Amino acid sequence: MKQRKQTLTIRILLSALFLLLLPTYAWEATAIAPVSESIMAFPNKEPLPMVKLFRTIPKKTSTASDEPLFSFSVLSDVHVGAEDEDSKKRFRAALADHHLIRPESKLMVLNGDLSNGNEADNRSLVSIMSEHALPPVHATIGNHEYYGMWQTENGGQDTSNLNPNWTSQKAIDLFHQMFNYEKPYHELVMEDYHFLFLGGEFYRDVDPNVKEDAYLSTEQLTWLQEKLKAAAAAAPDKPIFVFLHQPLVHTVDGSDQELGVVQHEELRAIVNAYPNVVFFSGHTHWNLETTKQIKQLEFLAVSSAAVHEIWNSNNEPEGSAASQSIVVDVYTDRIVIQGREHSEQRWIEPVFVKHYEGK
Numbered sequence: 570m571k572q573r574k575q576t577l578t579i580r581i582l583l584s585a586l587f588l589l590l591l592p593t594y595a596w597e598a599t600a601i602a603p604v605s606e607s608i609m610a611f612p613n614k615e616p617l618p619m620v621k622l623f624r625t626i627p628k629k630t631s632t633a634s635d636e637p638l639f640s641f642s643v644l645s646d647v648h649v650g651a652e653d654e655d656s657k658k659r660f661r662a663a664l665a666d667h668h669l670i671r672p673e674s675k676l677m678v679l680n681g682d683l684s685n686g687n688e689a690d691n692r693s694l695v696s697i698m699s700e701h702a703l704p705p706v707h708a709t710i711g712n713h714e715y716y717g718m719w720q721t722e723n724g725g726q727d728t729s730n731l732n733p734n735w736t737s738q739k740a741i742d743l744f745h746q747m748f749n750y751e752k753p754y755h756e757l758v759m760e761d762y763h764f765l766f767l768g769g770e771f772y773r774d775v776d777p778n779v780k781e782d783a784y785l786s787t788e789q790l791t792w793l794q795e796k797l798k799a800a801a802a803a804a805p806d807k808p809i810f811v812f813l814h815q816p817l818v819h820t821v822d823g824s825d826q827e828l829g830v831v832q833h834e835e836l837r838a839i840v841n842a843y844p845n846v847v848f849f850s851g852h853t854h855w856n857l858e859t860t861k862q863i864k865q866l867e868f869l870a871v872s873s874a875a876v877h878e879i880w881n882s883n884n885e886p887e888g889s890a891a892s893q894s895i896v897v898d899v900y901t902d903r904i905v906i907q908g909r910e911h912s913e914q915r916w917i918e919p920v921f922v923k924h925y926e927g928k
Contacts, residue, residue, distance in 0.1 A: 575801065576922075603683025620795035636763050637898040639760055641676035641704070642667045644894040645814065645851025646875035648682055648713065649697065651689035657697060660890045663876045663911045664701045670898055671764050671908065673758060674704045680851045680873060681711025681768075687720055707766060708744075711814035711852065715740045715772035737771035745821045754789050756796055762899065763800035765793060767813040767814055783815045784831045790839065797843050806925050808869075810845050810897075810906055816850035821872035822860040823853035826871050826884055841867040845925070847904070849873060854880040857893050861922045871895070873907060893917070 577645065608869030644663060649656050684690035698706065717735045719726045741753060755770030769783030776784070800809045816824040817831050817840075829852070830836050840846045845867035852873040855862060859881075860882050862872040874893035881887050894913040897904055903924045 570721070571642070577624055583586070588855060602781065623699070625730040626675055629744065640671045640673070640894050640896060640898045641678065641682055642671060642674055642894060643678045643812070643849050643871075643873045644876050645680035645873045646682040646711075646854055646877050647679065647684070647694070647811075648877035650683045651687075653691045656806055656876060657693060659876055659911070660697055661700070662762070663892060663894060664697070664703065666909065666911045667894070667896070668702060669914070674896075676757075676764070676766075677704050677706045678766075678812055679706060679708040679850070680812050680849055681709045682713040682851065682875075683711070684713065685716040685720075685726070686714040687717050687725075688743065688928050695747060698808040705758055706748075706754075707764065708748055708814075709812050709814050710741065710744050710768035711829050711928075712769065712848065713782070714744050715769075717743070718772055718774060731774055735774075737775050740772065741770075741771050752789075754792060757799075760899075761804060762807055762810065763796065763804075764810045765796050765800075765812070767793065767811065769815070779831060781815075782831050783813060783829045790832060792833055793836075794839050797839065797846070801845065803844055805845075807897075808923070808925065809843060809844050810849065812849045816853045816872060817848065817870065819860050820866060821853070821864055821874070822882065823855035823873040823880070824850075825886065826853065826868075844868060847871060847923075851875065853884075854886075856881060856887065856891065857895070858910070858917050862908075863906060865923075868921060874908070876911070 585660055608775065642887075644667075647656070647660050647663075649660055667677065686693050710856050715737060717740055719728045719730075720735065721727050743750070753770050755766050756767070757764040767783070767789065768783065769785055770778075770786050770789065771779065773779055781833050797809060811831070815827075815829040817837055818827070818829050819825050830849075844867060848868055849871050851873050854877050855872065855874060857872070857874045862874065866869045873895045876892050876894055878892040878894060879887050879889060890912040893907050893908055894911070895906055897906050903922055906921040906923075909915075910917055
């Protein structure tokens with residue numbers, strides 16, 4: 570009997586040790602509130618959950634300047650289509666590549682144009698994400714999230730006629746259903762760093778003059794100004810990360826093709842007052858390797874190109890296998906930004922480094 574008890578005790582201790590050595594995983598399934606009436610236009614009545622499998626990484630306490638405090642990735646213009654196998658293949662490859670190069674990443678940002686704004690596409694997007702072990706995911710709404718506005722009865726697209734059964738509010742509801750957001754803009758504070766996510770609040774059904782630009786309300790701009798002020802006061806020597814799908818006009822290469830933001834003058838005046846802002850955008854699809862997609866202005870402007878399709882400096886699709894995004898490593902005294910070519914699993918040179926004083 571004594572020997573049995575000793576054997577049982579050893580087994581219990583070994584089991585406990587095994588559990589302690591396992592990686593820590595967190596399964597987060599956000600049960601979204603019942604589908605609103607705006608979603609009921611789709612034949613599939615089941616709620617669309619945003620499901621993420623991610624590994625929790627403990628906060629680093631080291632202040633060594635040669636080791637990053639944390640890393641995060643920024644992907645944009647994924648354009649996943651339920652019937653578009655190439656888009657799904659590229660997205661899967663990008664997610665796998667990011668896990669390969671930064672397995673302990675703290676955050677993944679999807680900076681707009683995740684799909685064409687219909688339920689079938691969004692379900693494909695979520696399904697692909699659930700196949701991968703991802704860090705927490707935050708997203709912004711892009712112009713293509715409003716493209717249910719062009720959907721025809723047979724599921725195609727006709728950009729010459731607005732869909733009378735679709736509205737900007739329905740598009741926002743569908744986007745929020747995936748990520749459980751309350752508004753098209755929100756804040757994340759992680760590791761004492763501030764991440765501010767902006768988003769266009771309506772599309773051409775409300776005002777045809779909006780075109781493909783982001784409309785930011787006075788409420789959103791006031792919110793941004795308040796958040797920037799608070800972030801700068803709390804940590805004057807840290808970068809403040811701001812995300813919007815559309816770039817501010819005349820910043821990165823390709824940003825002069827459109828206004829980008831209806832209230833671009835107001836937004837530019839706000840971010841100009843905060844030199845530690847790092848303003849991430851997508852939308853243009855312009856190549857990270859052959860065009861200038863990081864520019865130091867009064868603030869730092871950064872584009873993440875596109876996962877789905879890369880465009881050249883003539884503002885035309887390259888028709889290549891290229892698929893790009895960026896990785897940001899955050900150190901105590903600097904940030905390091907580097908592009909990634911997923912189709913070849915290689916880094917895009919040169920690396921961009923920005924130092925922060927007072928560290």
